[in-house]
Amino acid sequence: MSNLRSRIVGNQIVLILNVLLLSITILVLSSTSAAVPSYSRQTGLPCAACHYSPPELNAFGRRFKLEGYTFVTKPEISDDKKDHNTSLHLLEAFPISLLFDTSFTSTKTQQPGTQNGNFEFPQQASFFLAGRWADHIGSFLQVTYDAQADHFSWDNTDIRYANSNGHLWGKSLTFGATLNNNPTVEDLWNSTPAWGFPFESSDTAPGPSAAAIINGSLAEDVAGVGGYAMWNDHWYLAGTMYRSEHIGGAQPNAGTGFSYNIRGLAPYWRGAYTTSWKNTELEVGTYGMHLKSTPNAVTGLMDGYTDYAFDFQIDRVLPQFKNDVVSLRGTYIRENSFLTATFEQGGAAVPGHRLNTAQIEAEYHFGTRFSATAGYFNITGTADPLLFAQAPVSGSANGSPASNGYLLNASWWPQQNVELAAQYTGYLRFNGASTNYDAAGRDANGNNSVYLLARFVF
Numbered sequence: 455m456s457n458l459r460s461r462i463v464g465n466q467i468v469l470i471l472n473v474l475l476l477s478i479t480i481l482v483l484s485s486t487s488a489a490v491p492s493y494s495r496q497t498g499l500p501c502a503a504c505h506y507s508p509p510e511l512n513a514f515g516r517r518f519k520l521e522g523y524t525f526v527t528k529p530e531i532s533d534d535k536k537d538h539n540t541s542l543h544l545l546e547a548f549p550i551s552l553l554f555d556t557s558f559t560s561t562k563t564q565q566p567g568t569q570n571g572n573f574e575f576p577q578q579a580s581f582f583l584a585g586r587w588a589d590h591i592g593s594f595l596q597v598t599y600d601a602q603a604d605h606f607s608w609d610n611t612d613i614r615y616a617n618s619n620g621h622l623w624g625k626s627l628t629f630g631a632t633l634n635n636n637p638t639v640e641d642l643w644n645s646t647p648a649w650g651f652p653f654e655s656s657d658t659a660p661g662p663s664a665a666a667i668i669n670g671s672l673a674e675d676v677a678g679v680g681g682y683a684m685w686n687d688h689w690y691l692a693g694t695m696y697r698s699e700h701i702g703g704a705q706p707n708a709g710t711g712f713s714y715n716i717r718g719l720a721p722y723w724r725g726a727y728t729t730s731w732k733n734t735e736l737e738v739g740t741y742g743m744h745l746k747s748t749p750n751a752v753t754g755l756m757d758g759y760t761d762y763a764f765d766f767q768i769d770r771v772l773p774q775f776k777n778d779v780v781s782l783r784g785t786y787i788r789e790n791s792f793l794t795a796t797f798e799q800g801g802a803a804v805p806g807h808r809l810n811t812a813q814i815e816a817e818y819h820f821g822t823r824f825s826a827t828a829g830y831f832n833i834t835g836t837a838d839p840l841l842f843a844q845a846p847v848s849g850s851a852n853g854s855p856a857s858n859g860y861l862l863n864a865s866w867w868p869q870q871n872v873e874l875a876a877q878y879t880g881y882l883r884f885n886g887a888s889t890n891y892d893a894a895g896r897d898a899n900g901n902n903s904v905y906l907l908a909r910f911v912f
Contacts, residue, residue, distance in 0.1 A: 491551040491582070491584070491871060491911050491912070492547075492549040492550055492551040492582060492583075492584045492585045493518070493523070493549075493551075493584060493585060495528065495547050495549070495585075496525075496526050496527075496528055496545060496547065496549060496585045496586055497518075497525055497526060497527055497528070498527040498528055499527075500870055501822075501870040501871060502822040502870055503515075504518055505822075506769065506779050506781065506819050506822075506825075507819055507822065507825045507865065507867065508653075508873070508911070509644070509649050509653055510644050510653075510781065510817075511642065511643070511644065512735075512769070513730070513735055516642040516643070519594075519614075519642055520616065520618075520628055520630075520642060520682075520684055521616045521618045521628060521630075522586075522590060522591060522592040522614040522615060522616030522630055523584065523585060523586060523592030523593060523594060523614065524586045524589070524590060524591070524592045524616065525586075526545065526586050528545065528546065528547060529546045530543050530544055530545055530546060531543075531544045531545075531546060532544075541589070543588065543589050544588070545585060545586055549582075549583060549584055549585025549586065549593075550581065550582065550583060551581070551582040551584055551911065551912060552579070552580070552581055552582070552911070552912045553578075553579065553580040553582070553909065553910070553911050553912075554576055554579050554909070554910045554911075554912075555576055555577040555578050555579070555654070555907060555908070555909050556573075556574060556575045556576050556577060556907075556908050557573075557574050557577040557656065557905065557906060557907045557908070558571070558572065558573045558574075558904075558905070558906040559571075559572045559574075559656040559658045559659050559903055559904070559905050559906075560572075560903065560904045561659055561660070561900065561901055561902065561903045562899060562900050562901070562902040562903070563896065563897070563900030563901070565660065565847050566846055566847070566894075572658045574601055574657075574658070576599070576601055577601055577657060577907075578598050578599060578600060578601060578657075579598070579599040580596050580597065580598040580599070580609060581596070581597045581598075582594070582595060582596050582597075583595040584596075590615050590616055590617055590630075591613075591614065591615050591616075592613075592614055592616075593611070593612065593613045593614070594610070594611065594612045594613075595611045595612075595613065596608075596609035596610050596611060597609060602657065607674070607701055607702070608635065608674055608701050609674060610634075610635070610636050610639050610648065610673070610674065611633075611634055611635050611636075611639070612632055612633075612634045612639050612640050613632070613633040613634070614630050614631065614632050614633075614640075615630050615631045615632075616628065616629070616630035617629055617630060622685055625685060625686035626685070626686060626687060627683060627684070627685050627686075628683065628684045629681070629682065629683040629684075630681065630682055630683075631679070631680065631681050631682075632678075632679070632680050632681070632682065632692075632694065633677075633678070633679055634678055634680075634694065635673075635674050635675075635676060635677055635678070635699065636648050636672070636673040636674055636676070637668055637672055637673075637676070637678070637694065637696065637722045637743055638668065638722075638724075638741065639673075640680070640682065640692065640694065641692075641724060641741070642690065642726075643726070643737050643739070643765070643767050643783075644767065644781075644783060645737070645739075645765035645766060645767040645783040645784065645785050646724075646741060646763075646765055646785065647668060647669045647670055647785075648670075648673070650783070650785065650813070651783065651813075651815045651817075651827060651829055651861070651863075652829070652861055652863065652877065653863075654875055654877070654905075654907050654909070655877070655905065656903060656905045659879065659901065659903040659905065660847055660848065660884075660901045661901075662833055662855070662857035662884065662885060663842055663848060663849070663850065663855060663885055664809055664833055664835060664842065664855030664857070664885075665811075666761050666787045666789040666809055666811055667714075667743060667745065667759045667761050667789060668722070668741070668742065668743045668761040668763065668787060668789075669761075669787055669811060671714070672696070672714060674701060675698065675699060675700060675701065675712070675714065676696040676697065676698055676699050676716065676720070677696065677697055677699035678694040678695055678696035678697070678722065679694065679695060680692060680693050680694025680695060680722070681693060681694075682724075687728075688727060688728060688729055689725075689726075689727060690724070690725065690726040690727075690728065690739070691724070691725050692723070692724040692725075693721065693722065693723050693724070694721075694722045695719045695720070695721055695722075696716060696719065696720040696721075696722060696743075696745070697716055697719065697720070698712070698714065698715050698716040698747075700712055707752060708751075708752065709748065709750055709751045709752040710750055710751070711750065712749075712750065713747075713749050713750075714745075714747045714749070715747055715748050715749070715750075715751065715752050716745050716746070716747055717745075717746045717747060717748060717752070717756055718746065720743060720744065720745030720746075721743065721744055722741070722742070722743045723741065723742055723743075724739065724740075724741040725739055725740050725741070726738065726739030726740075726765075727739065733770055733771040733772070733773060734768065734769070734770045734771075735767075735768070735769040735770075736766075736767070736768050737765075737766060737767045737768075738764075738765070738766045739764070739765050739766070740762065740763065740764050740765070741762075741763050741765065742760070742761050742762035742763055743759075743760075743761045744758075744759065744760045744761075745758075745759050746758050746759075747759070747795075748795050749795055749796060749799070749801070754795065755794045755795035755798055756794060756795055757791065757792070757793045757794060757795045757796055758791060758792045758793075758794070759789060759790075759791045760789070760790050760791070761787055761788070761789045762787075762788055763785060763786060763787040763788070764785070764786050765783075765784065765785040765786075766782075766783070766784050766785075767781070767782070767783045768781065768782045768783075769781045776821065777821070778818065778819055778820055778821060779818075779819040780816070780817070780818055780819075781816070781817040781818075781819070782814075782815075782816050782817075783814070783815055783817075784812075784813065784814040784815075785811075785812075785813055786810070786811070786812045786813075787809075787810070787811040787812075788808070788809075788810055789807075789808065789809040789810075789811075789835075790807075790808055791806075791807045791808070791809070792805050792806055792807075793805050793806075793807060793841075796841070800840065801840055801841060802838055802840050802841045803838045803839055803840045803841070803853075804836070804838060806836070807835065807836040807838065807841070808835055808836050809833070809834075809835035809836070809855060810832075810833070810834045810835060811831070811832075811833050812831065812832045812833075813829065813830070813831040813832075814829065814830055815827055815828065815829030815830070815861070816828055816829075822867060822870060823866065823867055823868075824864070824865065824866055824867075825863075825864070825865045826863070826864050826865075827861070827862070827863040827864075827865075828860065828861070828862055828863075829860060829861040829862075829863075830858075830859075830860050830861075831857075831858060831859060831860075831861070832857075832858040833855060833856060833857045833858065834855070834856050835854075835855045835856070836855075837852060837853045837854040837855070837886070838853050839852075839853030840853075841853070842854065842855050842885065842886070844892065844893045844894075845892065845894075846892055846894040846896070847892060847894075847896060847901075848885075848892070849885065849892045849893070849894075850885040850886040850887075850891060850892065851886065851887060851890060851891055851892060851893035852886045852887060853886065854885065854886030854887070855885065855886065856883055856885075856886050857881065857883055857884050857885060857886075857898075858881075858882050858883050859879065859880050859881040859882050859883070859884075859898075860879075860880050860882075861877060861878070861879050861880075862877065862878045862880075863875060863876070863877040863878075864876050864877075871910065871911045871912065872909070872910055872911075873907070873908070873909040873910075873911075874906075874907070874908055874909075875905075875906070875907040875909070876904070876905070876906050876907075877904075877905040877906075877907070878902070878903070878904055878905075879901075879902060879903045879905070880899065880902045881898040881899055881901050881902060882898065882899075883898050884898035884901055
């Protein structure tokens, strides 16, 4: 038996090394590519002008997003009119980009009845309409092919109107409006969920069952309209009202088959203070959301959720180390919920719940070529044997949502639009326990995973 285990482990190591070698070979052969994303084509600037490393925005990148993705230096088709004639300012280069991901995932213990060591080619591919549409109007619009579902679907989208010429009490005021489909996707910092760490992840490795509403549970399943403002380059306020949108669902919405059907409007709010000194950028803020929802219906009893959160981000440039950057980010989310509808339907043992999510990570950027990140996360909350039921791999033996662990990531960009990443996720506790957490013999560390990614952006 020990010889068999040794051969299995040896085969997995060989497979991992072969895939890593293949990924490196692909990246080296591709490193002469001159392709750049549409924002670079629009602005005439390299990716590093806006990013410490994608998708992490620096101060200039945050300003570019705040002003509606409209900054341009490249030629436009222009027609300036006066009186009752309208003007035209249209990019000569159509703002289209393409992302292609291929990946490999191996968990410490294979999931029952499945193979381990999954190679996805592709894991996903995305098209972007990302750039200036007109004066004051721009977009980040993404459509993604999901290899497991084998179809394209709408992904993160943020369409903006922005005006940067305002003044209030003698200070500068930038304000605008947003149409988007994911709470926090409109945010400027990488400490909130939509653009937070991990910036890439496996779609085959198991993950914790519990997640706050604002922590990705509504992503691409809602539509919202909101506004935002930055005053005096320090104070940022934003708010968006959401409705369920259900891509792929029937319209008008009957709610059938969907866990969250927003009743009325669901407000999202955001406030932040940002400042800089010497070589340091600092942001501290708060955000949150409130909604009422009926699972699988649009009438009847409702579940209520209120999320409030706090976050911070620090980026420090190190001139003594050739302007390398150290980043520290963190967020805490508290969710209070009263699941009246779910309780009456037999899906919860008690109606009142709380869920706490804390995450922190530190990252070192070696110029724009390498980055190394270490992160820790902790989820705790109300135990409920019906809401978090027993099930192999994904379930909980004791009904607890408690999970914690760490992530280690190393990323290399041989060119700014080509990335090779290696990520390790380790669990100390998973769905309520360290050992036999699912009552089927699986331990938390059985879900520890190695994830390798090759990403190309054109």
